[in-house]
Amino acid sequence: MRFRDQRRSVSNAAGMQVTPRKSMGQNFLQDEEISRWIADQIVPDGADLVVEIGPGLGALTKHLVGRPKKLVLIEKDSQLAPELSEHFAGRDDVEVIHNDATRIDLRPWFRHGPVRLIGNLPYSVGGEILKHWLGMPSPVGSAVFMLQKEVCDRLAAKCGEDAYGALSLLVQKDWNVEMLRVVPPEVFKPKPKVDSAVIRLTPRDPATLPVFDHALFDRLVRMSFSQRRKQLKNLLPETPNGWEALVQHLSVSLTVRAEELSLEQWVQVARWYEERHEADAGQKASEMFDVVNERNEVIGKLTRGEVHQRKLLHRAVHIFVINKRGHIYLQQRSHLKDVSPLKWDSSAAGHLDAGEDYATAAVRELGEEIGIHVDTTDLAAQIPAGDNTDHEFVELRLARHDGPVRCLPEEIACGEWFRPEDITAWVDARPQDFAKGFVTCWKAWLSQA
Ligand code: SAM
DSSP: OOOOOTTTOEEOTTSOEEOOOGGGTOOEEOOHHHHHHHHHHTOOTTOSEEEEEOOTTTTTGGGTTTSSSEEEEEEOOTTHHHHHHHHTTTOTTEEEEESOTTTSOOGGGGGGOSEEEEEEOOGGGHHHHHHHHHSSSOOEEEEEEEEEHHHHHHHHOOTTSTTOSHHHHHHHTTEEEEEEEEEOGGGEESOOSSOEEEEEEEEOOGGGSOOOOHHHHHHHHHHHHTTTTSBGGGTSOOOTTOHHHHHHHHTOOTTOBGGGSOHHHHHHHHHHHTTOOSOOOOOOTTOEEEEEOTTSOEEEEEEHHHHHHTTOOEEEEEEEEEOTTSOEEEEEEOTTOSSSTTOEEOSEEEEOOTTOOHHHHHHHHHHHHHOOOOSOOEEEEEEOOSGGGTSEEEEEEEEEOOSOOOOOTTTEEEEEEEOHHHHHHHHHHOGGGBOHHHHHHHHHHHHHO
């Protein structure tokens, strides 16, 4: 039990009272005008779902309630969470989750569509909350956060600014960051020692950067900013064609430091290490496929472009990769795909090459798309060609895998392991998030399970 120190305690108009805990980052906003203004920035009116992290005594919450169709409040404090639940008990449009926002499972949230996320974040774990909610794939469609101004400066900084560093790059490769407003310590109780600021994050259009291996980018950036005054040539691993060739490619000096390279240049560095020197190209319209008749018998060979344009029957394989927990890996297709860009799809999927059989194509696609090398896959379903498969005769095959997955960036934007029940709920709620062929495969698989 916690004893309340009346001199230090903070209360709200609804009679909730708490003695602020530093370990919980509890600095409660006291200014109505600023609270209302921050709530407005997430554009809550009519939204399907707004999620608030750390509602506390409800400074922002009271300006959000009743505006979206559903408001979810995530509060870790075991005194505040039950009080909030009691306070909103009569409302169907408000749900209180007593949980830690750095640990909550985000996978069930995809079924709600892009989530609008807001929070005057506990500064003690602000970084962890950002990492958890904004790491890819993320169900977040836009976020408005209040954090220490110094952290907001780092998140929003561009090359050449003092605050520019690893955090700026790791976030900005996936998110646009806008600094909205500085908030002084005086409007909180208890007063923090530093200024705060409000930022907005929205997903970056993936077409604004060439594709690159994100895990490699993260490793190189972290390594290079670990000693930011040191020259990059003494920090980065050996480059494939030598350091001089890389700096020449970037048009920078041999003695360049991490902070002197822009986001676009850092992406070039990652691509250099991947030996990815060609400009991004979409899929090759010249690839050859077998064309088949209504009995799935080969009747000729034509280019991909022609097969798709004339809606001719052809063949494709989908593979569900399952791990030992029974979770299935789903990929989000790259923006470079000519069919269903950025839609969610099977673990790996692709057309059969001319003369190839389904089982061989499955093993090849697993290796090429997600770096999984298996000898065989198991047949799970055969699906006839139709509108629901984009004129493909599809074989669905299964593979078991528990190790890491390495997505090919030009094929796949990102991926995640999902519980089958979460996939089913997501497909039911938002079939538009998925490639057509995947939805057909999923239903075929469920009907056999
Ligand atoms: N939204 C309120 C306001 O603006 O006055 C409170 C903001 S206060 C800075 C941070 C809130 O986050 C507190 O209510 C605290 O209990 C809660 N909190 C701290 N750590 C949390 C976590 N890991 N997950 C969810 N809530 C957390």
